Amino acid sequence: MLSIKNLYVAIDGKPILDGLSLDVPAGEVHAVMGPNGAGKSTLSYALAGRPGYETAAGSVTLDGEDLLALEANERAARGVFLSFQYPTEIPGVPALTFIRTAMNAQRRARGEAEISAPEFLRLARAKAATLKIDFDMLKRALNVGFSGGEKKRMEILQMAMISPRFAILDETDSGLDIDALRIVADGVNAMRSADRAMLVITHYQRLLDHIRPDRVHVLAAGRIVASGGPELAHALEREGYDKYAKAAA
Amino acid sequence: MSLARAIETGDLAQLPSRRDEDWRWTDLRGLLRVLPPPSPPHVGWAAPGPFAGLAGREVKIVNGRGPGGITVPAGERHTVALRFIAAPDAGAHAARLAIEIEDGAELVLLESYEGVGEGYVAQVDLRIRLGAGARLERIVMTRDSPDSVSVSKTEATLGPAAALAQTVLAAGARRQRTETRVSHPGAGGASVRLDGLYVLDGKRHADITTVVTHDGVDGATDQLTKGVARDQARGVFQGRIVVSPGADRTDARMGHHALLLSDRAEVDAKPELEIYADDVVCAHGNTVGALDEEGLFYAKQRGIPDAEARAMLTEAFLGEVVDRIGHEGAREVARTWVAKQLGAAS
Ligand SMILES: Nc1ncnc2c1ncn2[C@@H]1O[C@H](COP(=O)(O)OP(=O)(O)O)[C@@H](O)[C@H]1O
Numbered sequence: 065m066l067s068i069k070n071l072y073v074a075i076d077g078k079p080i081l082d083g084l085s086l087d088v089p090a091g092e093v094h095a096v097m098g099p100n101g102a103g104k105s106t107l108s109y110a111l112a113g114r115p116g117y118e119t120a121a122g123s124v125t126l127d128g129e130d131l132l133a134l135e136a137n138e139r140a141a142r143g144v145f146l147s148f149q150y151p152t153e154i155p156g157v158p159a160l161t162f163i164r165t166a167m168n169a170q171r172r173a174r175g176e177a178e179i180s181a182p183e184f185l186r187l188a189r190a191k192a193a194t195l196k197i198d199f200d201m202l203k204r205a206l207n208v209g210f211s212g213g214e215k216k217r218m219e220i221l222q223m224a225m226i227s228p229r230f231a232i233l234d235e236t237d238s239g240l241d242i243d244a245l246r247i248v249a250d251g252v253n254a255m256r257s258a259d260r261a262m263l264v265i266t267h268y269q270r271l272l273d274h275i276r277p278d279r280v281h282v283l284a285a286g287r288i289v290a291s292g293g294p295e296l297a298h299a300l301e302r303e304g305y306d307k308y309a310k311a312a313a
Numbered sequence: 314m315s316l317a318r319a320i321e322t323g324d325l326a327q328l329p330s331r332r333d334e335d336w337r338w339t340d341l342r343g344l345l346r347v348l349p350p351p352s353p354p355h356v357g358w359a360a361p362g363p364f365a366g367l368a369g370r371e372v373k374i375v376n377g378r379g380p381g382g383i384t385v386p387a388g389e390r391h392t393v394a395l396r397f398i399a400a401p402d403a404g405a406h407a408a409r410l411a412i413e414i415e416d417g418a419e420l421v422l423l424e425s426y427e428g429v430g431e432g433y434v435a436q437v438d439l440r441i442r443l444g445a446g447a448r449l450e451r452i453v454m455t456r457d458s459p460d461s462v463s464v465s466k467t468e469a470t471l472g473p474a475a476a477l478a479q480t481v482l483a484a485g486a487r488r489q490r491t492e493t494r495v496s497h498p499g500a501g502g503a504s505v506r507l508d509g510l511y512v513l514d515g516k517r518h519a520d521i522t523t524v525v526t527h528d529g530v531d532g533a534t535d536q537l538t539k540g541v542a543r544d545q546a547r548g549v550f551q552g553r554i555v556v557s558p559g560a561d562r563t564d565a566r567m568g569h570h571a572l573l574l575s576d577r578a579e580v581d582a583k584p585e586l587e588i589y590a591d592d593v594v595c596a597h598g599n600t601v602g603a604l605d606e607e608g609l610f611y612a613k614q615r616g617i618p619d620a621e622a623r624a625m626l627t628e629a630f631l632g633e634v635v636d637r638i639g640h641e642g643a644r645e646v647a648r649t650w651v652a653k654q655l656g657a658a659s
């Protein structure tokens with residue numbers, strides 16, 4: 065599904081991703097863990113196509129298609145979704161309006177028919193209920209005045225509605241209490257399927273108790289320095305990132 | 314010294330110029346070397362205005378000629394479409410109108426400036442008096458021709474407990490100015506909302522100028538103006554709130570926020586608070602900038618193409634002012650106006 069080869073990303077001339085390679089096959093959930101400043105968010109932005117995070121070298125393909133040549137919205141229409149570490153406030157645009165605009169833009173880009181208003185509302189009500197989001201909240205401007213946890217739930221709601229093929233979750237667990245964490249994890253687990261893959265970026269092993277990843281990778285100093293099964297997350301929790309940070313330096 | 318006087322006397326020296334502090338960004342003397350000939354009378358104007366169907370009564374001033382006043386008798390409630398039309402043969406004209414809203418009366422004034430002709434030069438002077446407890450909601454929509462010079466000047470005086478709510482929708486002209494001066498008595502809960510929107514493209518220029526003078530205690534004023542300028546357009550906002558000696562416990566808020574959507578567009582803003590009283594709550598905010606890049610990327614990440622994302626965020630930015638319009642029909646006309654202005658300009 066997603067294949068990253070030897071990716072270099074520099075911000076303001078400073079190398080942040082330094083030859084990163086990673087494969088996430090369809091049907092799998094991979095976790096990326098690493099210390100603060102390792103480049104985890106940079107990786108998620110580079111995959112999503114954020115301006116300023118252009119790649120200096122390397123390749124990223126989704127089912128063989130070159131992602132790096134595409135604009136952010138084109139990548140989204142191909143199935144790339146990013147749950148932001150810090151979701152942006154969109155003043156004046158009700159969440160429902162925003163999500164419907166996004167879904168229809170993607171559908172148009174793929175040559176599909178737009179979602180009808182009743183079908184959209186039915187879907188929104190159903191997904192909001194599973195994520196324990198008050199439906200009235202979706203009438204408010206997206207993320208404006210929402211708590212940290214509400215914003216993260218809103219990210220998962222958007223993911224559930226957009227139903228992407230490849231989802232990146234950038235520290236979706238940070239700032240969540242244990243109940244919210246479980247709801248978010250259930251939302252992610254419900255998305256697992258044979259034709260979808262996910263990259264779960266996290267700082268803590270806590271989330272990975274609820275979302276059992278197929279593989280765990282350690283990102284330090286802009287590279288994947290270790291990979292393993294779910295047990296690697298526990299080892300990191302015990303031992304910290306120090307030895308990887310040193311090894312990478 | 315005013316454009317109206319210059320039109321009436323033919324004396325260009327009467328034009329306001331950049332040496333007049335209040336007119337430094339809308340210099341008419343430097344602009345007009347000659348005045349067009351006086352506008353002829355024009356009868357039988359029939360085309361519908363932007364608020365067609367919303368008002369119980371229509372008052373038309375064509376080429377500066379029409380009724381001299383509107384009165385809303387005490388206790389009555391009226392909705393009036395007031396249309397200032399520059400017909401195809403318009404040259405230079407000035408009009409005066411007095412609006413009397415008697416005690417306890419209510420008026421929804423749907424005012425439009427409709428420029429059909431080209432190159433006209435026009436001024437309208439309005440005098441509005443609100444009696445005790447009277448209410449006025451005024452929505453001003455400008456549709457001036459791009460090569461016209463159009464000035465609208467209003468002096469409003471509020472009685473005790475009167476309420477004035479105003480929204481100006483400015484599309485600009487070669488030079489356009491909408492000026493509102495309010496004498497605010499404070500006492501008895503009089504309140505003022507003065508809002509504005511401008512959406513400008515090409516070489517259009519819109520100037521929204523307001524002066525609110527609080528003369529009594531406990532008055533409230535709430536102002537929000539938002540604008541968008543692209544191409545080589547220029548937006549001007551001058552807002553002054555004066556809290557006179559003794560006008561204690563005044564609560565006055567003024568915001569002006571603009572988006573510059575091109576390198577050659579310009580916005581000039583001068584928010585001023587002059588406070589001579591005690592225990593006053595006054596706040597003002599003024600921002601001029603580009604569209605939020607983070608919001609733009611967020612929308613694009615969700616699949617919304619660049620142009621559509623920009624239009625959505627810009628419309629949402631301006632929507633805050635539209636949402637404050639009380640009259641539902643006028644609010645929807647304003648919403649459509651914003652969408653159309655943005656569409657035309659993109
Ligand atoms: N927009 C930016 N401008 C400047 N430096 C940045 C920017 N984004 C990230 N960085 C730098 O890149 C490095 C990696 O940051 P980030 O990817 O956010 O790390 P992580 O998500 O792993 O905590 C840090 O040193 C950070 O300061």
Ligand SMILES: [Mg+2]
Nearest residue numbers: 104105149235
């Ligand atoms: Mg991060």
